[in-house]
Amino acid sequence: MYGTGLAKGLMLTLRHFVDSYIDDIRYGFRKYSHSVDNFGIRQGTQTKGVITVQYPDEKVAVPERFRFVPFLIVEDEDHPTRAGKDWCTSCGICAKVCPPQCIWIVRGNDPDTGRPVPEPEAFFIDIDICMNCGYCAEYCPFDAIKMDHDYELASYDRTTHHIHDKARLSKPNSYWRSIAPTRAYEEMLARGTWEHKDAAKEARRGQSASRSAPRPAAKAAPAPAKKEAQPTPAPAAQSPAAEGATPWSEDDAKREERRRKALERKARRAAKRGG
């Protein structure tokens, strides 16, 4: 009969309409109050009808992997030896993998020797250009750059506020552990320590073993296995210290040869571009 399809559809609309009120009745005004569990009710699996999140009074919870603009990790203020120290070694990988090329890094140099030191002198991210892809965090070999969950970055003047410098980007390690506990834990397992890789290395050398933050023994146990699975990066910034001391193995010689060739190729390319 003409109109049956229409009537069936309208029944559905009616059901949806009623459902939103059933929820109201079931939970009373709790649904709208700012009580503790109101979100649990409204975002739970049992909810019927459509809900509105009252942004900015309420916010939708974001999962751990959520990514917005990146930030840099610095050691916690209460760390005995490295408080406030950058985790970043200015290896430059994040600047290379950044698709819109919005990361700018000035590598630190030792004023006496002129050699690079494993710490960035300056670090900028242009958040207008950042496409929130997460590559920088994914490919950083030192877990030094992470994706933030804070998406409220609007400002009145983009020309003065949207290039984040190192001070603005830096947040303590404990912050990362608070927004992404599971991932921070997994990374700790891969690294073998809650601290920066270097801190662990120092600790092993015995320089600061007694003073470094206590490591959870049970958690550190599975570390070696995981560590092998992780690619071992060879940061340019770290090699100077080791140079000379280590005897050349065949592999090193080959690697050095490849590097030299690559540098030559690069110089040739640069010359060609210039000319």
Added chain:
Amino acid sequence: MPTAAPDAPLTSTTIEGAIDHLRATYPEAVRADDREGYGGIIVDSAQLLDIARFIRDDLGFDYLSSATAVDYLGAGDHMEMVYHAYRSRGGGALVFKAQAEREQPEIPSLVSVWRGADFQEREAWDLYGIHFPGHPNLTRILMWEGFHGHPMRKDWREAYYEEEQKPFDSRWPGGHVHRAEEKNVFGKNVSYPREIDLSRLMDTSESAVYQSLGLGVDVERVMDKDGFETNELVVNMGPHHPSTHGVFRMVLTVDGETVTSLEPVMGYLHRNHEKIGERNTYLHNIPFTDRLDYISSMGNNHGYVLAVEHLLSLGRRYNEPTYRCETLRVMMVELSRIVNHLWAIGFWLNDIGAFFTPVLYFIQERERIMDFFEAVAGSRMMCNYMRFGGLFADLPERIKSVSNLVNDRARDYNTMQFLTEMVSERIPRTIDELEQLLTQNEILIERSVGVGVLSAADAINYSAAGPLLRGSGVPYDIRRADPYSIYDELDFDVAVEDAGDMYARYLVRVKELRESVRILRQILPRLEATQGESIWADGKPGAYAPRVPLGEAYGRVENGKGELGYYIVSAGGKSGTANPWRYHVRAPSFINLTPMGIMSQGHKVADIVGILGSIDIVLGETDR
């Protein structure tokens, strides 16, 4: 790509057989493309038209999937058109190419053979400056007519040009930040072609709006061909119009309420995605593909990684993605197909007048899928999930939120349980509701049956793809016709409807929703079985700068909107390259607009909006 031949015994049913047949028939004009890593044949442009007809009629490659240009500056110094033709009953591609010198390139137009070449040749003219004698309306399509030059040519440089290829040297180790816009103040870098009349930019008259469209009518005094004034009017819809799903424009000629011709005008969202893609490294492009069809970014990722993986497989050190990786990919892609179709049907209903009630019902389920994407990939829409040979990450154990929390019980689900609930209960329930609301609805039926008809022959000839093609009775679905990933072991049917009208397209989408659920049901046990298996073949994530061996590859997937293809050329270096030489996107939203004109003829203005909605386009992909 290697494909199994259809079952007929004739030699020319295989691609090699077809090529042999072709070479036997045109011994002078056809030669094999024997460059390293390339395949297919190179055809003498003088005989291109004849050969194309032969390919279509005698060899049966009736579906022209992609036609695109490559500029080989410094690598042979020629322009090349690359065509991928398929048989509409399935199988691999016949790839043929025609070359021309770089300065005044000229290659005969194939519009008379495949109407689907129309927009693609206009694009090649627009972006590469290749001239196509025989093309009915060879005007710019993505750039505006006052644009100087052809931007995809290798020697053309954009306003904020820094270097040929990323990563740029200025970023590290001496990376002192500056804004590109400060270096290059707006207005100082614009050049116009000599012949353009700049005063026209100030022109506010009616005719200025339609100049350059090749309509052949004086819009202020429309005459019929005998010189009588008629009732015909030229009406401009868009670019800012709520029905066009973005910034898109249609120029209609109407006789009363009836449309006599329609010309789509696009490019308002053009950002030269492909040029950016050729500056990028291979890895950089993955998040950029998210921004094409932003409704189904998982599918976009998939097509691109397939193409690059095909190139990587030419090299010595290549590991196939693991089974778990493929399973996760297919799951993500099917979920985004569901999102895409819910969205497409919802907005199509908006277009025909059911304003926002249905779409809001459907996107409740979409929200859940988005939540899942966010928890797994990190973003709701710009997923950036797939990598060459792997994925960003495996599923998390729990879908859990810890920041911005109002209540810490709000979200903490077991991932597999969440998925199982979604696949076995919530999505099917939503599809049932959708059908209850719409399929028998008399108003919907009256609005859509018999409107916007596209015949099967036209659909193939105009290179229509996806639900538009299958709604016209052509059972062509790449997941079956030319299977990739693990689709050949999954059990599902190709949705097809014969009527070719808007309602048929709607039905195809509903069927595909159900088929996607069917696929997902088969995925879940596979996920359970592969639990613990790595998503990377050698157990660790791939390198950020893989060397990609020389060659070409065409990776295509059945995306929600139709066939999405990536044509990638790796050229330049000796041992392979870090940046693609050519990066082309065969965008279904773009090519599906080619038959828009014939589908609209004879319908009322109000139906045009519905017809556009039933094609299902997204402007991020149309304009690229």
